[in-house]
Amino acid sequence: MNSILTNDEKKKRKRSTILDAAIKLYSENGFAETKVAEIAKEAGVSFGTVFTYFNSKEELYEAAILEPLEEIKPYFIEIEERFKGEPLEIIKEMIDCHVQLFATRSEYLRLIQQVLARPERFPKLFKELDAFVKSFIDCIYPVIEAGQRLGYFYEESPSLIAESYLSILNGMRLTFIDEYTNMVWKDITRQALRLFGPISNI
Amino acid sequence: MNSILTNDEKKKRKRSTILDAAIKLYSENGFAETKVAEIAKEAGVSFGTVFTYFNSKEELYEAAILEPLEEIKPYFIEIEERFKGEPLEIIKEMIDCHVQLFATRSEYLRLIQQVLARPERFPKLFKELDAFVKSFIDCIYPVIEAGQRLGYFYEESPSLIAESYLSILNGMRLTFIDEYTNMVWKDITRQALRLFGPISNI
Amino acid sequence: MNSILTNDEKKKRKRSTILDAAIKLYSENGFAETKVAEIAKEAGVSFGTVFTYFNSKEELYEAAILEPLEEIKPYFIEIEERFKGEPLEIIKEMIDCHVQLFATRSEYLRLIQQVLARPERFPKLFKELDAFVKSFIDCIYPVIEAGQRLGYFYEESPSLIAESYLSILNGMRLTFIDEYTNMVWKDITRQALRLFGPISNI
Amino acid sequence: MNSILTNDEKKKRKRSTILDAAIKLYSENGFAETKVAEIAKEAGVSFGTVFTYFNSKEELYEAAILEPLEEIKPYFIEIEERFKGEPLEIIKEMIDCHVQLFATRSEYLRLIQQVLARPERFPKLFKELDAFVKSFIDCIYPVIEAGQRLGYFYEESPSLIAESYLSILNGMRLTFIDEYTNMVWKDITRQALRLFGPISNI
DNA sequence: TATGAATGAGGTTTCATTCAT
DNA sequence: GATGAATGAAACCTCATTCAT
Numbered sequence: 019m020n021s022i023l024t025n026d027e028k029k030k031r032k033r034s035t036i037l038d039a040a041i042k043l044y045s046e047n048g049f050a051e052t053k054v055a056e057i058a059k060e061a062g063v064s065f066g067t068v069f070t071y072f073n074s075k076e077e078l079y080e081a082a083i084l085e086p087l088e089e090i091k092p093y094f095i096e097i098e099e100r101f102k103g104e105p106l107e108i109i110k111e112m113i114d115c116h117v118q119l120f121a122t123r124s125e126y127l128r129l130i131q132q133v134l135a136r137p138e139r140f141p142k143l144f145k146e147l148d149a150f151v152k153s154f155i156d157c158i159y160p161v162i163e164a165g166q167r168l169g170y171f172y173e174e175s176p177s178l179i180a181e182s183y184l185s186i187l188n189g190m191r192l193t194f195i196d197e198y199t200n201m202v203w204k205d206i207t208r209q210a211l212r213l214f215g216p217i218s219n220i
Numbered sequence: 221m222n223s224i225l226t227n228d229e230k231k232k233r234k235r236s237t238i239l240d241a242a243i244k245l246y247s248e249n250g251f252a253e254t255k256v257a258e259i260a261k262e263a264g265v266s267f268g269t270v271f272t273y274f275n276s277k278e279e280l281y282e283a284a285i286l287e288p289l290e291e292i293k294p295y296f297i298e299i300e301e302r303f304k305g306e307p308l309e310i311i312k313e314m315i316d317c318h319v320q321l322f323a324t325r326s327e328y329l330r331l332i333q334q335v336l337a338r339p340e341r342f343p344k345l346f347k348e349l350d351a352f353v354k355s356f357i358d359c360i361y362p363v364i365e366a367g368q369r370l371g372y373f374y375e376e377s378p379s380l381i382a383e384s385y386l387s388i389l390n391g392m393r394l395t396f397i398d399e400y401t402n403m404v405w406k407d408i409t410r411q412a413l414r415l416f417g418p419i420s421n422i
Numbered sequence: 423m424n425s426i427l428t429n430d431e432k433k434k435r436k437r438s439t440i441l442d443a444a445i446k447l448y449s450e451n452g453f454a455e456t457k458v459a460e461i462a463k464e465a466g467v468s469f470g471t472v473f474t475y476f477n478s479k480e481e482l483y484e485a486a487i488l489e490p491l492e493e494i495k496p497y498f499i500e501i502e503e504r505f506k507g508e509p510l511e512i513i514k515e516m517i518d519c520h521v522q523l524f525a526t527r528s529e530y531l532r533l534i535q536q537v538l539a540r541p542e543r544f545p546k547l548f549k550e551l552d553a554f555v556k557s558f559i560d561c562i563y564p565v566i567e568a569g570q571r572l573g574y575f576y577e578e579s580p581s582l583i584a585e586s587y588l589s590i591l592n593g594m595r596l597t598f599i600d601e602y603t604n605m606v607w608k609d610i611t612r613q614a615l616r617l618f619g620p621i622s623n624i
Numbered sequence: 625m626n627s628i629l630t631n632d633e634k635k636k637r638k639r640s641t642i643l644d645a646a647i648k649l650y651s652e653n654g655f656a657e658t659k660v661a662e663i664a665k666e667a668g669v670s671f672g673t674v675f676t677y678f679n680s681k682e683e684l685y686e687a688a689i690l691e692p693l694e695e696i697k698p699y700f701i702e703i704e705e706r707f708k709g710e711p712l713e714i715i716k717e718m719i720d721c722h723v724q725l726f727a728t729r730s731e732y733l734r735l736i737q738q739v740l741a742r743p744e745r746f747p748k749l750f751k752e753l754d755a756f757v758k759s760f761i762d763c764i765y766p767v768i769e770a771g772q773r774l775g776y777f778y779e780e781s782p783s784l785i786a787e788s789y790l791s792i793l794n795g796m797r798l799t800f801i802d803e804y805t806n807m808v809w810k811d812i813t814r815q816a817l818r819l820f821g822p823i824s825n826i
Numbered sequence: 827t828a829t830g831a832a833t834g835a836g837g838t839t840t841c842a843t844t845c846a847t
Numbered sequence: 848g849a850t851g852a853a854t855g856a857a858a859c860c861t862c863a864t865t866c867a868t
Contacts, residue, residue, distance in 0.1 A: 050252035182411040189391025192336040209384040216418025454656035538798040586815040593795025613788040620822025
């Protein structure tokens with residue numbers, strides 16, 4: 019029954035439908051080549067309605083980047099709260115979690131890359147993402163240091179390690195196009211881990 | 221005579237000026253948000269002249285991707301011809317070469333990423349790049365195998381190693397925005413190398 | 423309420439305003455030399471509105487040809503239903519009707535001629551007109567035959583008579599430029615009739 | 625041998641090649657949809673050369689109309705000098721001559737119709753053609769009068785007869801698209817003649 | 827609140843014409 | 848005289864946004 023929903027809930031739901039359509043289409047076609055009319059169609063609303071919930075195409079793009087970012091943040095900045103054990107264990111679990119996250123939300127990763135590729139075009143969003151990266155590094159820094167002290171990780175600048183890790187996450191989205199299947203992502207995880215320390219197969 | 225250049229040479233030179241302007245602007249602004257008028261201005265020619273040398277905006281984009289690709293190809297598919305020594309040495313030199321290459325041509329790498337991010341939008345170009353990646357893997361495969369036999373490299377699928385290497389190359393372009401300076405790229409090289417085998421600092 | 427008209431009626435009306443403007447300007451200036459902006463201005467709507475109702479300039483041209491054709495058709499293919507009496511009477515009335523029709527809609531006749539003059543440029547429209555001509559001949563054929571049996575008409579191929587009749591209708595639009603006045607068209611009618619049989623003045 | 629030609633002759637010949645190409649293409653595609661480059665190609669010269677012989681596209685169009693007009697004129701204004709015998713004979717021969725003329729030069733007739741259809745667009749050319757029509761009427765007028773006096777022709781305004789004759793000539797170009805073959809044109813001639821007087825078969 | 831017709835700025839592309847070689 | 852590269856005005860068309868219903 020639709021009628022069980024309050025008005026507010028209905029509105030939230032419609033807003034969310036539109037946002038999901040936007041994420042899908044922006045990620046597939048980029049900002050410029052996505053038409054508001056298409057988003058409306060994908061969301062099953064008239065395109066006037068899109069402007070009821072978002073003031074402009076640009077604002078919708080920002081929401082499409084920033085709102086999922088909030089959902090994803092915990093997995094990157096609550097490292098020690100989420101992943102327990104030895105540093106190596108923590109990092110292993112973290113990588114597993116991240117790879118799985120982007121395997122299921124690869125379209126969102128694409129969106130992020132669009133912003134990273136054009137800092138001057140999307141300054142506000144870029145700043146947000148940059149801050150996010152910095153927070154991640156701050157969070158993971160002590161873990162890496164601890165791992166280095168225990169001799170598990172390379173004696174390398176923890177920032178570099180963290181950044182190269184983000185690089186490989188980003189890059190894999192580009193390289194392994196549609197093969198983000200269960201089969202490969204265990205492998206990917208292993209390779210990502212090797213940026214931290216010398217990990218042989220088991 | 222205005223110069224010693226023949227007519228043909230002048231034409232080639234003008235074409236190249238336009239292509240360079242296109243590479244710069246396409247890489248900065250993407251295909252859709254780059255205006256042909258801007259390319260013309262950047263190249264210092266009139267608007268219509270762009271269409272004298274390239275039939276359409278799309279064709280110019282293709283040329284901007286494919287022509288530099290030809291220049292870059294040798295560094296990826298003549299591995300054993302170019303880089304000599306032990307497998308570890310070969311890979312080291314190769315990574316150095318590639319990182320330096322993309323440090324100086326980071327704008328071109330951005331172009332490639334635009335295509336990789338949208339295979340359906342640029343099918344022809346994507347196919348070309350995909351073939352390029354496959355050739356690279358074919359070339360590097362025996363080197364990795366040799367390195368594995370000598371115990372330098374991880375006992376990992378050579379394809380996976382090669383692909384994760386390409387991932388980190390691509391990803392680093394996104395992560396280390398404008399810091400591709402001399403200082404960091406030695407570090408980057410080191411991290412890339414760690415995808416092949418367990419490399420400690422020296 | 424601004425008016426009693428429903429939304430749908432208003433849309434139809436606007437579409438029709440644009441179509442009329444198009445017929446006028448296309449007939450005066452031809453397809454290529456008519457600018458969509460001019461049509462919009464003539465119709466009193468903005469530029470973009472034209473494209474709300476017609477997908478392209480070409481489609482608008484097709485509508486400008488085909489829609490009035492439907493209105494005109496009955497006068498050419500319902501000969502025996504519309505015009506009564508002896509064959510001679512039927513033909514007389516028919517010619518009268520046609521001449522008057524084209525006197526009032528001379529601009530539309532001009533449009534038709536543009537298509538007839540360029541079958542390869544407008545294949546779809548040409549086919550339509552060609553079919554129309556054939557239907558007309560089919561309809562008038564028995565009337566001419568009957569007239570021939572009664573000795574009123576020349577013993578000539580009815581198709582030839584019909585086609586020469588259409589020729590003179592078309593040709594007169596070109597020859598008697600703006601003189602399609604009441605004065606001359608009785609005369610024109612008489613001359614057209616003489617293609618059917620030997621008609622003296624009365 | 626080309627070398628037998630004087631320079632002047634060569635130039636004339638090239639000019640004529642271009643003009644013929646122009647007549648062909650203008651008649652097929654109209655003024656606006658014919659590109660100078662196409663004319664050049666058809667004529668086998670570079671398109672800069674077209675502008676060596678004609679100052680503009682418009683001027684070339686005018687030449688394409690006016691120069692063949694001079695060739696055709698004699699057949700329309702030297703009626704009594706060319707065609708001998710009784711008025712009926714004169715008219716018969718004239719019609720024969722004209723139909724044959726336009727059968728072989730139907731493309732030129734198409735050009736004329738383009739101008740007749742747009743007097744305001746081509747005022748200069750239209751005036752020229754209008755004068756031509758008037759001259760024709762002047763020339764044929766006495767012949768018709770004579771025929772009327774002899775009882776061969778309808779007691780109709782000779783101008784009307786002449787104009788309706790021109791109408792059918794023009795119209796037949798539109799109606800009998802590509803069937804201007806030997807078979808039909810005897811028939812067409814007969815129908816045209818019937819605008820003058822009551823002519824039975826044979 | 828939801829709709830979608832109206833708007834017009836802005837982009838790509840064509841093509842006549844110029845002019846240096 | 849012949850060529851064809853350069854130019855830029857002008858046209859079509861798209862699409863974000865507004866706003867009346």
